[in-house]
Amino acid sequence: TDQSRSENEWSGTLKAAYRWNEHAMTYLSYARGYKAGGFNFDRVQSSNGLSSGGSGITPVNDTSFPGEFVDSWELGAKTTWAGGNLLFNAALFHQKYSNFQLNSFLGTSFVVRSIPEVVSKGLDAELLWQPKAVPGLMLQTGLMYADTKYGNSIPGCDFVGPGALTPQCPAIGALYKLPGAQMSFAPKLSGSASLTYEWDIGSSLEGRFNIGGKYMSSYNTGSDLDAEKHQSAYTVANLRVGIGSRDRKWQVELWGTNVFNTKYVQVGFDGPLQALGTPEPGNPKNTYDAFLGAPRMYGATLRVRF
Template identity: 40%
Template sequence: SPLLASAAVPAAVKPFIGAIVTLTCTGNSTTALNALNLRDSFNDGEFTGTAVVSYKPTDRLMTYASYAKGYKAGGYNLDRSNLGTSTRGNVFSSPTNADAPGLRFDAEKVDAYEIGAKYNISGQFNVNVAAFRQEFKDFQLNTFNGSVFVVQNIQGCDNDLGGADTDNVQFNGTCVGDANRKGVISQGVEVEATLSPIRDVTFTAGYTYADTYFRRNLVGNSQGAALDPALFLLPGNQMSNAPKNVVTNSFTWTPAIGSSGLRGLVYIDSRTTSDYNTGSDLAPEKKQDGFSVVNARVGLRGKDQLWALELWAQNVFNKDYIQVAFNSPFQGAGSIANAQRFGGTSNALYSAFLAEPRTYGATLRSRF
């Protein structure tokens, strides 16, 4: 392009012009890797396990505390990648073997703590209460950016980044201090109860409050690399697919039918969740409002449950809700949040995977 040779064009702008000039549709392969001998490796390893201590002050009450350490191995982003274009500023430089580490993401580690109590009265009533906290280091966030899938580590910086992790400037927001602060926290309480007031009738109820959030001052790994600007909404906000409130209920009735040994079955359960965002970048267009789903089952069971015939329905009231929303490939750019914070145009299109609609059927079981 003549613009690239013109002295009137600022040098800082030329890489962006070059990116536009060289822009092509992304295919299933790339010529950028032709004749390039890639060599890179790393070693991962971690001791994991669970420790539990419990105490029964009475026959009906048990208390406990537990700690668990989890681990998910690191890897490489190889989905139609042009090898390091997210880390190399010059769009015209040929990729080299030195760029290979730029495709790497680190192992994810989690420390999980839980304390709780379980109380039981002769099988007629029991209640479980627990408080939990999970701390994630180098959390592996799987993101679809409209063209490729990318795994981005999420880590916290001890220093105040001054909002550099919430702007749209590439490479801005590097942590110059300690980047070992865990970037994702999940904490809350859970209560479950079961009641059998009369023979053959059981009620269950559960409630979970989970505050699962990204910390402020986020970076892209424990080495302090800047967070991807596409994730500017993450710092300080609730994590995707993590509603704060979830309520569950169920009712079961299994009446005996005379003295035949047969039993009927009536079962209903429901799950209600509060609002949550279904997109890994937390774009507001990907938000799912709170909803409830009801399932039901009726049937007949033979003596000693040697056979059973059940009619069932899932999502009885045919509730529409989003499981995952994502950027439609190459369909516009910029969410409402981009336009509100940085200006410009918001014309991105979004697609979604919806949950299953109402489904129903029959099941015949037998045991030999």
């Protein structure tokens, strides 16, 4: 086959901000983002040789997918308190994606599918505090709530579920769970927090201590949203302590990542050449593979500047 495509699109941002005083500023912004379309280089297959067909092994000659767009609105505020030692920022956001490029697994290859609509909306907030009473101490935290869902209507036999079968789509589609559902890899709630403390040691040295954590609420790790690919909520903590010269010419640090050895799945996918995903939770018809998150690791780092 011979395929080609040409695209010319506009993207950009428009922002308006108002500073109420030296401690508070609010803003409204709009942005239009664009990701070019392209071609699947892996073999694409379906039941009838068309990209709209169901699961099968007939090659699809047209492996192209369109460009992805997002219209993003944000209403936020940036503030300082306590003489500048406390910073608090927050923003409401609404993002609407058109032709979202979803990377999905067909059983033998990964293929980009085009989803007509995805909407993400929520709140993002962050706090930074350097208390005057404890010089060298800094606390940081962030929290995000995001409701991110696929559109209710997605064309193609792969998205047809039980009760909606037709002569053109006689079998349950591999991605029938997507319409109207919370998006893959999109926890509704996520947050982070860290504590950093720096102190002087003698006349020429300084010490530094940092502990931080990241929290993710439950989400699905599979592009098809099979129940077996569900990831429960988890927290990953990192730790770092060091000593070095006050002029930062050298520094030695001991560190640990995922210090509690939390086990979690980054991506889950069906084993190659298996049956379709489970029609019902708890009734598996195939095997599942996964890429796991990094385990607990310890190490040391030496930094020298010259």
